[in-house]
Amino acid sequence: xxWYDYLSDLGAALTIQSVAAEQAAxxxxxxxxxxxxxxxxxxxxxxxxxGEDAAEEEEEEEEEEEEExxxxxxxxxxxxxxxxxxxxxxxxYDECAERVQGxxxxxxxxxxxxxxxxxxxxxxxxxxxxxxxFRQLR
Amino acid sequence: xxxxSSLRASRALGATKTSATRTATRNASTQSSSESAGSWKNAxxxxxxxxxxxxxxxxxxxxxxxxxxxxxxxxxxxxxxxYPWEHEKFTKTFDHAALRRGFQVxxxxxxxxxxxxxxxxxxxxxxxxxxxxxxxxxxxxxxxxEPNDEGEIEKRPGKLSDxxxxxxxxxxxARAANNGALPPxxxxxxxxxxxxxNYIFSLLTGYPDEPPxxxxxxxxxxxxxxxxxxxxxxxxxxxxxxxxxEDGTPATTSQMAKDVVEFxxxxxxxxxxxxxxxxxxxxxxxxxxxxxxxxxxxxKWANIKTRKMLYNNPYAQQNATKHPGSVHRR
Numbered sequence: 001x002x003w004y005d006y007l008s009d010l011g012a013a014l015t016i017q018s019v020a021a022e023q024a025a026x027x028x029x030x031x032x033x034x035x036x037x038x039x040x041x042x043x044x045x046x047x048x049x050x051g052e053d054a055a056e057e058e059e060e061e062e063e064e065e066e067e068e069x070x071x072x073x074x075x076x077x078x079x080x081x082x083x084x085x086x087x088x089x090x091x092x093y094d095e096c097a098e099r100v101q102g103x104x105x106x107x108x109x110x111x112x113x114x115x116x117x118x119x120x121x122x123x124x125x126x127x128x129x130x131x132x133x134f135r136q137l138r
Numbered sequence: 139x140x141x142x143s144s145l146r147a148s149r150a151l152g153a154t155k156t157s158a159t160r161t162a163t164r165n166a167s168t169q170s171s172s173e174s175a176g177s178w179k180n181a182x183x184x185x186x187x188x189x190x191x192x193x194x195x196x197x198x199x200x201x202x203x204x205x206x207x208x209x210x211x212x213x214x215x216x217x218x219x220x221y222p223w224e225h226e227k228f229t230k231t232f233d234h235a236a237l238r239r240g241f242q243v244x245x246x247x248x249x250x251x252x253x254x255x256x257x258x259x260x261x262x263x264x265x266x267x268x269x270x271x272x273x274x275x276x277x278x279x280x281x282x283x284e285p286n287d288e289g290e291i292e293k294r295p296g297k298l299s300d301x302x303x304x305x306x307x308x309x310x311x312a313r314a315a316n317n318g319a320l321p322p323x324x325x326x327x328x329x330x331x332x333x334x335x336n337y338i339f340s341l342l343t344g345y346p347d348e349p350p351x352x353x354x355x356x357x358x359x360x361x362x363x364x365x366x367x368x369x370x371x372x373x374x375x376x377x378x379x380x381x382x383x384e385d386g387t388p389a390t391t392s393q394m395a396k397d398v399v400e401f402x403x404x405x406x407x408x409x410x411x412x413x414x415x416x417x418x419x420x421x422x423x424x425x426x427x428x429x430x431x432x433x434x435x436x437x438k439w440a441n442i443k444t445r446k447m448l449y450n451n452p453y454a455q456q457n458a459t460k461h462p463g464s465v466h467r468r
Contacts, residue, residue, distance in 0.1 A: 068379045069388035073343055097351035104352075113352030115212045115368065122363055126219040126340070134222050137396050138236070138387050 073133050080128035081121065089124045093117040215366035216344075218336040225400060226335070229418075231411040232404050238266035239383050240401025243394045246381050248324065251316065251372075253304035256325035257405050260298040265404070272298060279303050317358045319371030328399070328406040335399050340364045342395040345374040 081090045096114040103110050207214075225232045241262070244254065259276040263269050276296035281303075283292045296303075304323075306312035313320050328334045341364045349361035349368075359369035376391045383389050404410070 069390045069393075071378050071390035071392050073390075073392045093350070100352040110352035113212075113354065114350040115353050115363075118346075118350035118353075119211055119216045119363060122216060122344075123219070126344075130219050130221045133392060134396075137390075137393050 072136060073129065076129035076132050077122075077125040080125040083128060086121065086124035086128060089117070089121040093121045212368050213366060215368065216340075216363040218333040218340040218364055221336050221339060223335055223400075225403065225410070228414070231414065232400060234266050235385060236397050236400045237404050239385070239387060239394075240397035240399070240404075241266060242383065243376075243381055243398040244324070244401055247375055247394075248398065249302075250305055251312075251321040252324045253306075253321075254302045254325050254405060255304055255323050256301070258299060258301045259296065261408060263298065265408070269298075276300055317371055321372065324402055324405070326406045328403045330406075335403055337364060338402060339395050339399045341370075342376055342398070343392055 080086055093114060096112075096117045100110045100112060100114060103112075224230050244252075259272045262272045262275075267275070276298055279296045279300070280293040281296050281300050283294045285291055306315065309320055322330075327338065331337045333340075341362060344364045345360065345362055349355050353361060353368065355361045356369050359371055360373045361368055362370045376394050378390050381389050381394060387393060407413075
């Protein structure tokens with residue numbers, strides 16, 4: 001049936017998959033060989049846990065030459081904690097933290113924890129920061 | 139019941155006003171005791187029954203009506219925030235460049251602890267790798283051959299049809315290397331956890347610099363608000379600049395987490411792009427068929443809709459003066 005072929009051709013022309021396949025083909029072969037090396041490092045790490053630290057240090061040294069990218073998530077969330085919506089949660093958390101610190105100073109141990117206050121604070125802050133964060137990520 | 143009793147109560151409260159008219163006449167015909175005593179008793183009965191009704195409903199709600207929480211919020215874990223994932227939208231596909239970055243993060247970070255046992259190398263081809271890249275990747279690992287003539291099992295380099303190897307020989311080895319905790323397979327992780335992508339993203343990026351005041355963290359565990367119980371055996375693994383992306387994307391913690399989560403969503407649901415395409419095909423074909431059916435219906439009914447029925451009532455003609463004219467109906 002001609003019209004069915006026509007429709008499925010149309011559909012195929014509009015799909016993204018074929019485009020993606022070409023994109024993946026773009027990167028030059030050099031990158032591939034370097035990532036292969038990393039893979040080897042990883043599999044070795046898995047076998048002997050001792051090698052892990054050394055490998056990480058190496059990586060960090062490499063990066064320090066270039067400028068280190070900085071994550072904005074924490075910054076956005078801190079800004080969000082100051083908004084009127086989250087200020088009460090922040091206030092409650094700070095109050096709790098102060099109280100618990102007082103208990104530790106007095107009795108040497110905390111009688112309660114601030115996990116719930118922390119939850120409320122983070123719930124508010126992450127919710128406020130989520131759209132801002134994803135706008136800046138790729 | 140409740141409505142009626144409250145109605146009565148309000149009527150009883152208004153008794154002072156009505157007593158002059160109705161109660162007085164009723165009292166005259168019945169042999170009730172003094173007027174004031176009667177209305178006091180009525181009011182007491184009505185208000186106490188109302189109080190009983192309200193009280194018993196409240197008690198029932200207190201006992202059985204409220205949702206039950208067997209766990210404390212900390213045991214439940216912080217509910218992950220909804221992030222605006224592009225690939226979850228109805229009209230969007232996976233970002234295949236992000237999948238490529240995410241796979242890089244998996245290989246360079248997560249693969250040392252987590253397996254991805256349901257993904258063969260062939261499924262990378264055409265999604266975010268070329269055939270040659272995937273082949274080269276497969277050949278880095280050795281796999282068992284079929285038994286040869288002597289029954290020996292030898293090793294051969296991997297092929298496209300092989301599956302991505304696990305970092306540990308078995309679960310026991312994985313536990314032994316991770317302080318007793320088993321790093322779960324990640325192939326279906328996005329589907330296996332409440333919150334899916336949001337949960338894993340929050341988990342990876344949610345390690346606070348220090349646990350909240352007074353929180354008890356067992357030795358060997360790390361505080362993470364999103365993990366049920368808040369103590370997780372996996373330490374924070376993503377740090378800014380941990381990997382170097384070949385497309386130059388700045389490798390911040392959030393960026394790596396976002397990419398690896400999108401990749402894990404792909405590994406759990408590689409059919410998603412096709413599924414959405416199929417959905418739109420169904421909608422497109424369905425809407426065409428619906429439009430056709432509307433036109434066909436109009437065509438088929440055209441005769442019936444446009445006919446005119448004429449009925450000459452013989453009786454009406456005889457009594458033309460009483461019932462003038464004949465009846466036309468469409």
